[in-house]
Structure formats: structure tokens, C-alpha cells
Amino acid sequence: MYFVSFILKNLARRPIRTVLTVLGLAVAVGSMIALLAVSYNVERSVEAAFDSRRVDLVVMQKGKPMGWDSEFSEYFVRETAKMPEVERVSEGIVGNANIERDGVLVDLGILLVQGWKPDNFGYEDLQILEGRRLLPGDRRKVMIGSTLANNLKELSKIGPIGHRVGDTLTFVGDPKNPYEIVGIFKSPVIFEDGGAIVPFEDGQELHSKRGKVTGFSVRVRKSAPDSQAEVETVKRKIEALRDPDDPYVVVVADTPDKYVQSVSQLELIRAVSWLVSVIALVVSVISLLNTMTMSVLERTQEIGILRAVGWPRRRVVRMILGEAACLAAAAALVGTVIAFLGMQTLTKMPKVNGFIEPDLSPWVMARGFALTVMVGVVGGAYPAYRAARLLPTEAIRHD
Amino acid sequence: MTDNRNYLGHRNGIPAGRRGECGDYLLYADRLYKTYPDGEVRALNGVSLGVHQGEYVAITGPSGCGKSTLLNMLGVLDVPDNGEIYFRGQPLTTRRDLDNFRARQIGFVFQSFFLIPTLTARENVQVPMFEGPRLSARERAKKADDLLALVGMSQRAHHRPMKLSVGERQRVAIARALANDPVLLLADEPTGNLDSENADKVLDLFTALQKDRNLALIVVTHSDEVAERADRVVKMRDGRVVADSGADIIPTSDSAATS
Numbered sequence: 001m002y003f004v005s006f007i008l009k010n011l012a013r014r015p016i017r018t019v020l021t022v023l024g025l026a027v028a029v030g031s032m033i034a035l036l037a038v039s040y041n042v043e044r045s046v047e048a049a050f051d052s053r054r055v056d057l058v059v060m061q062k063g064k065p066m067g068w069d070s071e072f073s074e075y076f077v078r079e080t081a082k083m084p085e086v087e088r089v090s091e092g093i094v095g096n097a098n099i100e101r102d103g104v105l106v107d108l109g110i111l112l113v114q115g116w117k118p119d120n121f122g123y124e125d126l127q128i129l130e131g132r133r134l135l136p137g138d139r140r141k142v143m144i145g146s147t148l149a150n151n152l153k154e155l156s157k158i159g160p161i162g163h164r165v166g167d168t169l170t171f172v173g174d175p176k177n178p179y180e181i182v183g184i185f186k187s188p189v190i191f192e193d194g195g196a197i198v199p200f201e202d203g204q205e206l207h208s209k210r211g212k213v214t215g216f217s218v219r220v221r222k223s224a225p226d227s228q229a230e231v232e233t234v235k236r237k238i239e240a241l242r243d244p245d246d247p248y249v250v251v252v253a254d255t256p257d258k259y260v261q262s263v264s265q266l267e268l269i270r271a272v273s274w275l276v277s278v279i280a281l282v283v284s285v286i287s288l289l290n291t292m293t294m295s296v297l298e299r300t301q302e303i304g305i306l307r308a309v310g311w312p313r314r315r316v317v318r319m320i321l322g323e324a325a326c327l328a329a330a331a332a333l334v335g336t337v338i339a340f341l342g343m344q345t346l347t348k349m350p351k352v353n354g355f356i357e358p359d360l361s362p363w364v365m366a367r368g369f370a371l372t373v374m375v376g377v378v379g380g381a382y383p384a385y386r387a388a389r390l391l392p393t394e395a396i397r398h399d
Numbered sequence: 400m401t402d403n404r405n406y407l408g409h410r411n412g413i414p415a416g417r418r419g420e421c422g423d424y425l426l427y428a429d430r431l432y433k434t435y436p437d438g439e440v441r442a443l444n445g446v447s448l449g450v451h452q453g454e455y456v457a458i459t460g461p462s463g464c465g466k467s468t469l470l471n472m473l474g475v476l477d478v479p480d481n482g483e484i485y486f487r488g489q490p491l492t493t494r495r496d497l498d499n500f501r502a503r504q505i506g507f508v509f510q511s512f513f514l515i516p517t518l519t520a521r522e523n524v525q526v527p528m529f530e531g532p533r534l535s536a537r538e539r540a541k542k543a544d545d546l547l548a549l550v551g552m553s554q555r556a557h558h559r560p561m562k563l564s565v566g567e568r569q570r571v572a573i574a575r576a577l578a579n580d581p582v583l584l585l586a587d588e589p590t591g592n593l594d595s596e597n598a599d600k601v602l603d604l605f606t607a608l609q610k611d612r613n614l615a616l617i618v619v620t621h622s623d624e625v626a627e628r629a630d631r632v633v634k635m636r637d638g639r640v641v642a643d644s645g646a647d648i649i650p651t652s653d654s655a656a657t658s
Contacts, residue, residue, distance in 0.1 A: 310502020
């Protein structure tokens with residue numbers, strides 16, 4: 001018999017309690033893993049997109065951490081493009097929009113509609129699944145992401161609504177409706193996949209931002225691929241720009257990773273995921289503490305015998321901590337399955353599936369597993385301490 | 400002048416003044432005192448006792464006379480308030496590795512067997528081996544099989560305690576006590592929960608083990624039958640040894656110590 005078999009047999013002694021404890025922990029751990037995954041996937045997809053689009057700087061209005069409420073004049077784009085250190089710029093307009101059907105609002109939650117120029121960096125890693133991309137001269141055309149296309153397809157079962165190439169979509173509040181769907185795309189960025197792209201000028205009108213942009217990306221001419229000196233120079237020059245017509249508007253130029261860290265929506269997701277994780281961890285520790293304390297109490301006499309036959313305190317501690325760690329490890333496994341299933345379920349909900357990628361990366365799973373094992377150690381520490389403190393003679397007499 | 404001395408400070412074996420008394424005992428308890436904090440009664444009141452290797456000693460006496468307390472002290476499950484226990488001439492209470500000492504030198508048998516219910520007989524026997532001489536899992540299993548064969552339980556090796564009769568449980572408990580080849584076996588009312596037939600079997604087994612393995616056997620009992628089988632009977636009353644059938648009786652307590 002191995003020591004670990006002994007530990008597992010102890011857990012099998014009260015199978016219902018063990019299963020319920022594991023399930024309780026697994027639900028908490030599952031929610032923690034799912035939220036960590038959502039947060040991680042969003043950040044990773046945005047960072048990966050900037051990386052594949054070879055973006056060196058992201059320029060947004062200062063003091064507008066929400067991202068899409070950033071708004072400034074195209075003057076900044078033009079002046080930046082003139083800088084000798086700048087290779088290219090790519091501006092965009094981003095906003096939330098709603099779709100209507102027969103004059104009635106279709107509730108899709110948050111629907112991001114971007115306005116892109118034909119040379120937008122984003123086209124470089126956009127995969128056209130059906131139809132075509134937007135071309136120069138296109139007006140009142142729209143490309144929809146594959147997730148949005150699926151959501152609209154589901155809605156079309158209730159009543160007619162455009163979801164295929166050649167169909168039309170009507171955006172609420174836009175006087176120049178409807179828009180013809182010319183293509184369905186797949187983007188590496190989750191929220192792009194759940195949204196739509198219209199020509200830049202149409203986007204400006206749709207979001208009532210004529211002559212404005214939400215932000216723009218910059219590719220810098222660099223002496224070496226990883227040289228940051230030129231990037232820093234361009235950053236300073238962009239941030240020094242002032243629009244003569246509106247000198248109070250200030251922009252910030254951040255590297256993509258810094259930008260991702262500063263976007264308040266992502267910060268919010270991160271904060272919520274950590275908050276829920278902390279709550280889940282605390283609940284898990286208390287649950288495990290309860291189970292293991294009960295288990296030690298029930299086995300007081302037995303622990304006395306183990307001490308009597310020569311087990312030192314440290315082996316008793318290892319036994320109790322081992323049991324707690326096994327419970328936690330089982331909870332981590334079941335929790336991972338729960339997280340995966342939960343995320344799969346969320347991706348079927350149109351209101352949120354534009355922001356969720358049902359992908360559990362090894363990094364997230366490892367982090368969830370590590371946190372859960374930590375729960376096991378913390379939750380088992382006090383019962384182990386209690387068990388180790390038992391005097392053999394008193395423990396054996398315990399009734 | 401009281402002889403109520405505390406020898407806890409003696410790290411280099413038996414104090415010079417006591418060497419003659421300790422003789423060649425395997426285990427020597429030197430004037431043990433114990434008062435439990437929850438009561439005024441002294442459980443042990445200056446008890447001295449020497450046990451030779453291969454000797455079978457029965458400790459008898461009325462309930463509450465300190466038999467089990469003495470057994471716990473001899474098995475270093477508990478430490479005396481005063482006094483010292485010597486094993487092969489070396490003091491025990493100051494040792495830091497008492498667990499290790501217990502694992503390797505002492506086997507315990509209890510009235511209520513105390514087998515672990517989730518483990519089979521074979522697995523129960525292996526429990527002490529985690530702390531004995533280093534053995535592989537295969538070696539532990541093999542040794543457990545051998546010990547179960549020794550106590551006549553081979554056929555029931557894969558049964559859990561609930562599936563065993565009380566007599567069988569006690570035999571498994573004896574096999575467990577022998578797991579690390581101890582030189583000293585301590586038994587607290589080992590036949591207390593057994594019918595006469597099973598009690599006889601257990602006592603036969605004790606006798607055989609004592610002879611074959613040269614085990615020192617100390618049994619606490621109320622049973623005259625158990626006491627009759629012993630080489631030596633020690634009677635206790637009120638925390639003192641009041642009679643010892645052994646030839647080399649050690650004074651139980653000084654008159655001064657009782658004052």
C-alpha cells in the first residue's frame with residue numbers, strides 16, 4: 001500500500017461527503033476559472049490582433065478609458081501620417097449600435113459597429129468566410145462577424161432579419177438605412193467577431209462623429225524590429241500634437257500591451273474576475289475547512305492510534321493536507337469541466353457571446369489548478385494542525 | 400530526604416547511582432509519578448519496574464489503579480511528571496525521536512483493536528510500516544502477508560475489519576503490532592472484548608511470539624487467566640506497585656516519596 005492510497009481510502013470513507021465537498025468546491029473553482037479565462041481570452045485576442053497587425057502605437061483621446069467614447073479630430077491622424085518616422089496609420093471609428101426589425105429594436109446587447117477605411121490594418125488578419133470585404137467607394141455596405149451572423153440567423157427563425165450576404169440590416173437612428181451585408185468574416189479579436197464593420201464615413205454618420213475618429217493605430221519605421229527608440233519618439237510627437245480648432249483635446253499614444261492594460265472594460269473584466277475568484281477561494285477554503293475539521297474530529301481515536309504506532313506529527317499533517325489537496329485537485333478537475341461547459345453555454349447567448357471565447361488556455365487551467373491546490377493547503381492547514389496536536393493517549397480515549 | 404528526583408536531565412544513560420538497579424533490563428521505569436491535570440488523584444505514585452528481554456509480565460489491579468497509565472508511560476505515549484524510563488540503559492523521555500523509537504521498538508495491542516475500517520487486514524498491518532525501516536510498497540505487502548500468516552489470518556487478508564470476527568480483528572491488530580519487528584509488545588486488556596475461545600487463541604499467540612521472537616511482553620489485564628500465563632505478575636493499587644512475583648523486585652516507592 002502506498003501512502004497516497006491510504007489518503008484516497010480515507011476520502012472514500014464518507015463518499016457522499018467527499019463528493020458534495022468536491023462539487024461545492026468545483027462550482028466555486030469553475031466560476032473562478034471561467035472568469036479568468038474570459039478575462040485572459042479578451043486581453044490575449046486584442047493583444048494578438050495588435051501584434052499580427054504590427055501596430056506599434058494605439059492613439060486614443062486622453063481621459064477616455066472606455067475606449068469607444070474616445071473622440072478627436074482627424075487632424076491628429078493626418079499630422080501623424082506626415083511624420084517621417086511613421087510608416088502608416090490606420091484610423092477607425094467605434095461605437096455601440098442597435099439593429100431594428102420592422103421598426104422594433106432587436107436586443108442584441110452590446111453590438112460594436114466599427115467604421116474602417118479600405119486600408120485599415122484590420123483587414124490583414126480578417127478572414128472572409130462569405131462574400132467579400134469592403135472596397136473603396138462602398139457606402140451603406142456592412143460586413144458582419146461570424147458570431148453576429150450566427151446570432152442573427154437564430155433571430156431570423158423568429159422573424160425576418162438579415163443575416164446572409166445580400167440581406168440588409170437596419171441600424172437604429174441612421175437615416176441612410178438599410179445596409180447591405182456584403183461579407184461575413186472571422187476576426188482574431190473576439191468582440192470584432194461579435195460586431196460589424198461599415199465604411200469609415202458611414203461609421204462616422206452612424207455614430208454621429210462626422211470628421212472625428214475614435215482612435216488610430218500607428219506603424220513606426222524602425223531601425224530594428226524590436227527597437228523602441230523610434231516608437232518612443234513618435235509617441236512623444238503624437239502626444240504633443242494639438243488640434244488648432246480644439247486645442248483642449250489631448251491624445252495619448254500607448255504601446256498595445258499598455259493600451260490593453262488601460263482599457264477600462266478590460267480592467268473591469270479583470271477586476272470582476274479577481275473579485276469573484278477571491279470570493280470563490282474564500283468560500284472554498286471555508287468549505288474545505290469544515291469538511292476536514294469534521295473528518296479530523298471523527299477520526300480522533302484513529303489518529304491517536306496512528307501516533308501510537310509511531311507516526312510522527314509531520315506524517316499526520318501530511319495525511320490531512322494530502323486529503324485536502326486531493327479534494328482540491330478533484331475540485332479543480334471537475335471545476336475545469338464546469339468552466340468549459342459554462343463558457344460553451346455562454347457562447348450560445350447572443351447578448352454576451354460577442355465577448356466570450358470558449359477557450360480554456362493551459363495558462364488559465366494551470367492558474368486555476370494552482371489556486372485550487374492552494375485552497376486545499378490553506379483549508380487543510382488548521383485541521384492538520386489540530387490533528388497533529390492531539391496527544392496519543394487522549395486521542396485514543398476520545399469517544 | 401525525598402527520593403522524588405527528576406532524571407529528565409540525564410542524557411548519558413542511567414545515572415551512576417541507579418545503574419545497579421537497572422541491571423540488564425530491556426526497559427526500566429525508575430520512580431514514575433504522574434498526576435493528571437483534571438484530577439487530584441496521582442495516577443502513578445513512584446512506580447518502578449524493570450522488564451527483561453523475552454519476559455512476559457502481566458500488570459493487574461483494580462480499575463483506576465494506574466495500570467494503563469503505566470503502560471502508556473512504558474510505551475512513551477505519555478511522559479511522567481517525575482521519574483525516567485530507560486531503554487537498554489538510555490533515558491527515553493528526553494529523546495527527540497520518540498515517535499521513531501515507538502515505531503521501531505514497540506508494538507501496541509488494544510482492547511478495542513482500533514483497526515482502520517476502510518483498510519483491509521493486509522493494509523492495516525502495513526500502516527506502521529510507513530515509519531519503520533524503509534521498505535518498498537511491495538516489501539510492505541509481502542511483510543504484511545507474512546505477519547498475517549503468522550497470526551493465522553492469511554485467508555482473511557483482503558477483508559475489512561467489519562467482515563472479521565472480534566477474535567480475527569485482534570489477531571490482525573497483533574500482526575499490526577509486529578509490523579516493524581519490535582522488541583517490546585504492550586497490550587492493554589487484549590482479551591477484554593473476546594470470548595474465552597478467542598481469548599485462548601490470542602494468549603497462545605502471545606506465548607508463541609514471546610518464545611519465538613524473544614519479545615518482552617507487558618500485558619495490562621483484569622483477567623486471572625491472562626495473568627496466570629505470564630512469567631511474572633505485577634499488582635498495582637492506588638498508583639503503586641504493591642506486589643511483584645518477579646524474583647528481582649525493585650522497590651516501588653520510597654517512604655519519603657509518599658509523604
